[in-house]
Amino acid sequence: MEFMRLGSAGKEIPVVRHEGNYYHLGDIADDIDGPFLARDGISEVRQALSEGSLNKIDNADQLRIGPPISQPGALVCIGQNYAAHAAESGDLPPEEPIIFFKHPNTIIGPFDDVIIPPGAEKVDWEVELAIVMGSHASYLASHEEALECIAGFTISNDVSERDYQIAHSGGQWSKGKCCPTFNPLGPALVPLEDLADPQALRLSSQVNGEVRQDSTTADMIFSVAEIVRHLSHYMALEPGDIINTGTPEGVALSGRFPYLRNGDSMTMRIEGLGEQRQKLVDYSEAFALNAV
Structure with missing residues (x-):
């Protein structure tokens, strides 16, 4: 279902x-x-x-x-939640979950165009397992309680502009995460009970048909249940809220691949959740088409 x-x-x-x-x-x-x-x-x-x-x-x-959830109240993100991705970013694995936020209005459909902001040179891809909350979660005591609060899962592409995120950040990451269209979501919400073990899902990304990321959620530093339990002690999560759980290695930030350019295509896949694809469109072209 x-x-x-x-x-x-x-x-x-x-x-x-x-x-x-x-x-x-x-x-x-x-x-x-x-x-x-x-x-x-x-x-x-x-x-x-x-x-x-x-x-x-x-x-x-x-x-x-379209995106499988309408008007989520929050889009919460976990940074560097795969050890290999932390390493390729030049950091040690975090001892506690790194939390940042994306504006919910970054969410678009899974096959909609992603718009390159004016002057942006370092637009990057990030395939992620996204949690969709099904009930209020606050001060949860266990992983079992955390799982009971989850409605299901979908695919998220945490598109990022690395220069905004790092050089212009002022110490936070959201500047590089919140440009319009920077969070394709979907194609579907799959209920928790209809999905295999969320900690044993293969996830991958391609750019122009070439493999970039290929890993499994078994490599997460903090599990789905731990993320929800941990977050509930710092904020109240509500039904419909989205949590991006982090991305595996294989992004352009690593220096192994070029950043995205106008006309490039991205494909994100997660086992049991399907596939999404986007084309990169320059802001000037999108503006001419009244897309922004």
Whole structure:
């Protein structure tokens, strides 16, 4: 079972994909968002599927795929959560999770264009497993409690401008993370119970068809459950919030690969969650098309 939002930007409809078919969720939910997840809408949809009460959508594969979550309240990110990535960045593995934030308005659909900001020279890719919160989480005592608060997972591309992030940072990373379109998300929200072990998923990225990252979530320094438990002691997480859990080695920051340029393409894959692809478009070109 996969939850998706289909249609033009800002006018997406909530859909569930099950056994190759697409079903409209209009009778159950106005959208796939925090309130839907908070009331355990996933279980409602599972029940409706078993009863055969949902209406099929015949032309779903012709519609744009939007981000699977509407209007998340927060987009929280974990930095350097793979030891090899920390090493290629020139740092030791962190002893505690590094936390930074992206503005939620960076989120776009999984196949939408990513816009290169004016003058940007060091735009980078980062495939990441994204956690979608399903319930309020605050001061959690255990990994078991943390997992109970998770609705599911999706794919995130934590696009970054490294010069903004490092040379212009002032000590924080968000300047390099918050440009418009810098967080493609999707294609689908896969519920926790429908996914294999989140700590044993292969994830990879390609640029122009050439492999850049190829690792597994087993290499995470801090597990999915530990990330949620840890964050809950520093902030209250709410249904619909997104957590980017970090990226493996193989980014341009390592010096092994060139940074992204106008016309390049990125492909992100995670086992069990599907694939997303984006084209890089220069700001001036996007502006001319009224994309910004």
